[in-house]
Amino acid sequence: MSNPNITLMTDLYELTMMQGYYKNPTDQIVVFDAFYRVNPCDGGYAICAGLEQVIDYIRDLHFDPDDIDYLRSLHLFEDDFLEYLRGFHFTGDIYAIPEGTVVFPREPLVKVIAPLMEAQLIEPALLNLINHQSLIATRASRVVHAAKGDGIMEFGLRRAQGPDAGTLGARAAVIGGCIGTSNVLTGKLFHVPVKGTHAHSWIMSFPDELTAFRTYAKLYPNACILLVDTYDVLKSGVPNAIRVFQEMRDAGIPLKGYGIRIDSGDLAYLSKMAYRMLDEAGFGDAIISASSDLDEYLINSLKEQGAKINSWGVGTNLITSNGWSAFGGVYKMAAIKNKNDREFTPKIKLSENTEKVTNPGNKTVFRLYSKTTGKIKADLIALEGESFDPEKDLTIFDPISTWKKTTLRGGSYSVRELLVPVFKNGLCVYHSPEVMEIQKVCKRELDTLWEESRRLMNPHQVYVDLSDKLYDMKKQLFEEMSLKEQQAHRASEDSAEKQK
Numbered sequence: 048m049s050n051p052n053i054t055l056m057t058d059l060y061e062l063t064m065m066q067g068y069y070k071n072p073t074d075q076i077v078v079f080d081a082f083y084r085v086n087p088c089d090g091g092y093a094i095c096a097g098l099e100q101v102i103d104y105i106r107d108l109h110f111d112p113d114d115i116d117y118l119r120s121l122h123l124f125e126d127d128f129l130e131y132l133r134g135f136h137f138t139g140d141i142y143a144i145p146e147g148t149v150v151f152p153r154e155p156l157v158k159v160i161a162p163l164m165e166a167q168l169i170e171p172a173l174l175n176l177i178n179h180q181s182l183i184a185t186r187a188s189r190v191v192h193a194a195k196g197d198g199i200m201e202f203g204l205r206r207a208q209g210p211d212a213g214t215l216g217a218r219a220a221v222i223g224g225c226i227g228t229s230n231v232l233t234g235k236l237f238h239v240p241v242k243g244t245h246a247h248s249w250i251m252s253f254p255d256e257l258t259a260f261r262t263y264a265k266l267y268p269n270a271c272i273l274l275v276d277t278y279d280v281l282k283s284g285v286p287n288a289i290r291v292f293q294e295m296r297d298a299g300i301p302l303k304g305y306g307i308r309i310d311s312g313d314l315a316y317l318s319k320m321a322y323r324m325l326d327e328a329g330f331g332d333a334i335i336s337a338s339s340d341l342d343e344y345l346i347n348s349l350k351e352q353g354a355k356i357n358s359w360g361v362g363t364n365l366i367t368s369n370g371w372s373a374f375g376g377v378y379k380m381a382a383i384k385n386k387n388d389r390e391f392t393p394k395i396k397l398s399e400n401t402e403k404v405t406n407p408g409n410k411t412v413f414r415l416y417s418k419t420t421g422k423i424k425a426d427l428i429a430l431e432g433e434s435f436d437p438e439k440d441l442t443i444f445d446p447i448s449t450w451k452k453t454t455l456r457g458g459s460y461s462v463r464e465l466l467v468p469v470f471k472n473g474l475c476v477y478h479s480p481e482v483m484e485i486q487k488v489c490k491r492e493l494d495t496l497w498e499e500s501r502r503l504m505n506p507h508q509v510y511v512d513l514s515d516k517l518y519d520m521k522k523q524l525f526e527e528m529s530l531k532e533q534q535a536h537r538a539s540e541d542s543a544e545k546q547k
């Protein structure tokens with residue numbers, strides 16, 4: 048999107064910390080990982096999205112004179128720091144998992160290696176962009192899956208939480224598999240199909256439903272989807288639609304992409320009855336489209352009820368990800384080094400909750416596939432520079448329940464590294480594919496999941512394991528840090544005792 052400069056779209060503490068680093072000069076280069084912890088809707092996977100907007104943001108990162116004036120007006124920042132900001136731009140490296148890829152909890156979706164101040168400033172915007180679109184792309188893929196091959200049109204703009212949520216949300220929904228969106232701006236900006244029917248107000252603006260249908264059919268004979276629920280679906284809407292389709296046929300107008308939309312009432316019952324009426328009149332191939340507060344669970348239920356719906360319009364629940372409002376991606380420091388050091392020193396964040404202890408080090412992510420099925424066996428988070436020879440046996444184990452092990456036999460699996468270079472020394476080295484290309488990638492990616500990981504209830508969770516080297520490093524750091532904490536705790540208890 049052609050955004051205004053959004054460099055100030057950061058949290059104040061990033062800037063106050065930056066000033067602190069500026070005043071106490073450091074030439075530290077850091078590694079930060081952006082990752083999430085729980086699959087949306089307690090599902091079995093997520094789809095990552097939003098990278099193209101991260102790239103636009105990083106490329107354009109700079110402080111305009113009025114940004115500097117504003118920061119000065121806060122009376123928090125000193126002149127030398129503000130002067131430094133005038134020349135600020137991103138000089139680091141970024142690696143990311145390409146958009147549309149199936150991803151799992153705890154693996155880095157984006158890795159930033161940059162001078163500390165730069166890596167720190169970009170945290171909120173980077174997370175904002177990745178979190179939002181990954182959530183909606185994931186949600187869309189679930190809705191699309193529930194529709195079992197029927198097309199899903201994204202209709203959510205009017206209910207989205209703001210303009211970007213509507214426009215970038217529709218982009219993400221198309222990545223996740225929607226066949227198009229009603230949002231015309233998304234269509235223009237991202238070259239995705241725009242789709243739509245008409246509103247109840249169209250019908251209400253005419254003296255009667257039949258005239259409204261006839262007028263619409265005359266204007267759009269090749270995309271004539273008539274909304275049949277303004278007055279009474281079965282007594283008025285469907286009979287009037289059939290009359291208009293008959294008139295079109297009698298006039299020799301070829302009927303393609305035609306049908307009805309039902310937007311209220313019992314969608315299973317009404318669609319079955321409508322289909323029967325259409326079929327009896329010789330219009331059995333008509334599209335029967337439905338909308339009305341749908342989501343993946345309702346679509347799944349309607350399918351189970353045998354609803355005769357073959358096209359779906361989904362708005363509110365998709366664009367707002369109703370019921371699961373946040374992707375929850377976080378950005379954590381993983382390693383640090385002085386500019387001229389060769390090696391990074393790994394950093395770990397401890398937590399009472401083992402799941403929340405971060406993975407230290409400069410890492411990468413490998414995906415292991417079964418050669419016979421093409422399906423994902425597991426993901427392996429490893430240290431940068433590690434490699435795995437798929438001709439050799441590989442034993443992988445759950446990093447928390449370490450007794451859960453499996454050995455992949457050499458020759459039976461293939462390995463793919465997921466993180467790709469996006470920025471090198473501040474220059475973009477990655478070309479974002481068109482959204483419709485990303486949609487194809489996403490479809491292929493989803494095919495690498497077993498059906499068990501895609502079901503709505505209690506899906507199978509794909510294993511995300513750590514390489515032996517990373518596991519050992521994490522264990523050692525964990526023990527060192529825990530010991531340090533215990534010693535510090537003991538020391539403070541001793542001094543409190545002495546003071547008594």
Ligand SMILES: Nc1ncnc2c1ncn2[C@@H]1O[C@H](COP(=O)(O)OP(=O)(O)OP(=O)(O)O)[C@@H](O)[C@H]1O
Binds near residue numbers: 312338341345349
């Ligand atoms: N057969 C069905 N099984 C389960 N849910 C259904 C079925 N048919 C419709 N629904 C859902 O039930 C809800 C219907 O809600 P409600 O009756 O409030 O609205 P409505 O029928 O669309 O009428 P209104 O025009 O007043 O909004 C919608 O979320 C709709 O998707």
Ligand SMILES: O=P(O)(O)OC[C@H]1O[C@H](OP(=O)(O)OP(=O)(O)O)[C@H](O)[C@@H]1O
Binds near residue numbers: 203205360
């Ligand atoms: O139900 P959603 O999944 O959010 O899908 C979008 C909804 O937006 C429209 O309704 P709206 O009442 O806004 O307009 P209308 O008067 O044209 O029906 C449309 O008819 C859908 O019901």
Ligand SMILES: O=C(O)c1cccnc1
Binds near residue numbers: 229243338
């Ligand atoms: O084109 C439609 O039918 C449409 C568009 C937006 C919202 N609801 C319906």
